[in-house]
Amino acid sequence: MNELRDVARWGTPAAAVTLSPDVRDLLGAALGVTGPRPAASTVTLPAVTLDETVLEDLRTACPALSTGDDGRLAHAAGKSTEDLLRLRAGQAGDAPDAVARPATQQQVTDLLAVCSRHRVAVVPFGGGTSVVGGLAARRDGFTGVLAVDLAALDRLVHLDPVSRIATFEAGIRAPRAEELLAAEGFTLGHFPQSFEYASLGGFAATRSSGQASSGYGRFDRMVVGLRAATPVGPLDTGRAPESAAGPDLRQLLLGSEGAFGVITEVTVRVRPAPRARDYTGWSFPSFDAGTHAVRALAQDGPLPTVLRLSDETETAINAATGGPQSGGCLAVVGVEGTAEEVAARTAALEHRLPALGGTPLGAAPGEAWREGRFRAPYLRDALLDAGAIAETLETATFWDRLPATYTAVRDALTRTLSGAGTPPLVMCHISHVYDSGASLYFTVAAAQTDDPVAQWRAAKAAAGDAIAASGATITHHHGVGRAHLPWYTREIGDVGVAALRGVKNALDPHGILNPGILLP
């Protein structure tokens, strides 16, 4: 009874990608993809389990409350491939009973009070771009599920140009925040792939990391203050850039994924908007050689604003589908800032990279990446339409463990998917570097089996086991949600879980906040 077209895919239909004949040939020849997989045309939502008394109390707390099918469906899932596959199959079992759109922070507080009283599970909803099941709260033990969509909390509350900090309401979308900052000559500089739809509160709740993290830092490093509504009252953090006054409570909300409170305000440091940029491609003879080079830049500089290194497979696939003709491995090196800074840093990079084994490929590959950098989720939709499965996963580890982690994860994905009769393409890149280590981001494509959800789950589990066994973290920038929970609890151990559970019990005594997310 609901139109699935917009919900079971990314972004706006206007930006949909059509696969080129080259890519279609590749899918058939390399992966054995046999043909299109039409989605179900409708989905039936589960019945609303909240009774009228509760709904009336919710409405009193927040007049913008809806139990309509469209709203429920739009909040039924995130944007993982599994989410999309289930929606395409007409399954929307995680849909909330109702959607509230609070207009003020006070309404958020009031909603939490009602939900605590009636034992309603609360799913804080920002841009809805989670790829780890972060919006699929546990339903058992609750009278129902309420999505609290923060989209109306979208104001720039305060800009302090002297301290270069800006306070936003948490529901504001990243492009709108950038627009408001640009009017004052500033930028936040946070550009994850979800940029066009994600919210600042969502970035905070999931410890997001953007594509320009080398230059602008991770989102958690941008945050100087956070305000959250919790069932026991407001938590207001950030009196100074840094403090020695106890554990940094900002870091308790960053990554809390709605389980400790609903983030309602985010204060971030901002930077002068860049006036110049220089994005170029570089080629390295191998992933090993390129890894050595990006490590050298991370440890001894000069560090560009954007630094990415594709492995041989990703480079080859990129080349086969219209990217630059380059053997070895492609690196994208982007520099932003004032014209003077860009000139100086670019010159320093052009001096250093050849000494590290790099061959310059000019501006075209750099600009091509920059222009296409938010397009991958659209490509995924087209691949799913065509009968392929496409998904990503990522991790981070220290430099000395990086090669072993890379090999272990790639092997696990290849082995599992090949074992299911669907030899995959497994591509990888490094996109976030630190002095002590880096992230690894894997993209997988394979022909869909009859049960693509089970197919991917098996591969994902094998990759998670390989990540854990290699000593790396289960996620560098996608969050925990439900998808990573088993590996996450192993990663932080019983005492880590106990510590977080202690916080949860203290701030959310009725356990209504995103139950089943982050904590078991």
Add this chain to the structure above:
Amino acid sequence: MNELRDVARWGTPAAAVTLSPDVRDLLGAALGVTGPRPAASTVTLPAVTLDETVLEDLRTACPALSTGDDGRLAHAAGKSTEDLLRLRAGQAGDAPDAVARPATQQQVTDLLAVCSRHRVAVVPFGGGTSVVGGLAARRDGFTGVLAVDLAALDRLVHLDPVSRIATFEAGIRAPRAEELLAAEGFTLGHFPQSFEYASLGGFAATRSSGQASSGYGRFDRMVVGLRAATPVGPLDTGRAPESAAGPDLRQLLLGSEGAFGVITEVTVRVRPAPRARDYTGWSFPSFDAGTHAVRALAQDGPLPTVLRLSDETETAINAATGGPQSGGCLAVVGVEGTAEEVAARTAALEHRLPALGGTPLGAAPGEAWREGRFRAPYLRDALLDAGAIAETLETATFWDRLPATYTAVRDALTRTLSGAGTPPLVMCHISHVYDSGASLYFTVAAAQTDDPVAQWRAAKAAAGDAIAASGATITHHHGVGRAHLPWYTREIGDVGVAALRGVKNALDPHGILNPGILLP
């Protein structure tokens, strides 16, 4: 019955400072200091309240256990002026009943089990340099107090030169850690004033920040992993430089001040040892002008390794006691790195600082500061001997609030101490800068009244109120301990306290870890 000489002062007698006639004149003329205040020659320790059964269990857990007077006195207090004044008056009421010196991390765990069973309060003891009463655990409700001195846990466990990370046992002193790293060509780069005596575990537990924080970062930014023993088991954090897997649990231990666990291992990122340095002095016409200049460097670069700006009073006192003759405000600008880096950064600074109103004073003031940078605590001892009171306090805030915070704190200190009939010298400097704000570090000297502890407490309380009222944090790098507790709990609010209490209850169900410290 105990020799107080070494306990009631800083460091080693060999490095003791003698006040010059100039300074003695200044004390008399400017502050009305009338003459020396001899310390009590002995102190009587409180009786040991732990019975033999408990001591026997503790000895089984950790054979290196002592109830001797010397050891108890050496662990009776930290190094705040109040601590020293009380010891000088023969008061050592916070002395522990016994001191354990575990030789292994397992012994720490075993000690916690015994203490949980017998309800013994545990004070983790690193270098003993706390200036906020962080070693004065609450005694009521406990059978006694055990100091757990981590000095024997002093190994370099692992150095990974590829990832540039090093794992140390937590009790290692900073100079020894630097020595071990230097042998491999690395440095940690953490040089707080307590450097010569403090331990790496202590740096972590108190969110320490060093004098070279502009270049090397705060200690919490150096940490990539931590291991702690807690009464419910080990907490092991840090699988990667950064992660999106939930809240950063490292940040829960950083600043935990022994209240959540005993930090037993610290993994830090290290850097190549600098091969060159350039420390110079710069003069600015006023603190306002200098503040504007250091903000410009923090926000737009180039940022030196060390950046400090004294206000007019500190500059004048420095000049009157042998420092460089400089009107206005003195800034110390230090650059370290490879010869090439130092040359480039120095040149950039020499280009930019004059444009920001700075006048170069040459190398002498810079080198003088560098050579004397660990000497202030010795000077304090000499001032206390001479009948003056001398103490420091510090805060941090955002740039736009900095001038108001500076004025409010200075006025509060001046007003309170003048009101007690002891017009003080109140000096201040900025020593840690961030893009969004900076620290303010105040040094106060005044003639002692008959009750110098009460005299300072009143001044400190007024300063704390002024800091809180101005919206700044109660401490940028000294920690909370007992001294800052009332302002700290106001700063983080009821919900912040509840969150930390939740962690405390989960990890330390019997509440034995540093009771009264960090949390009420």
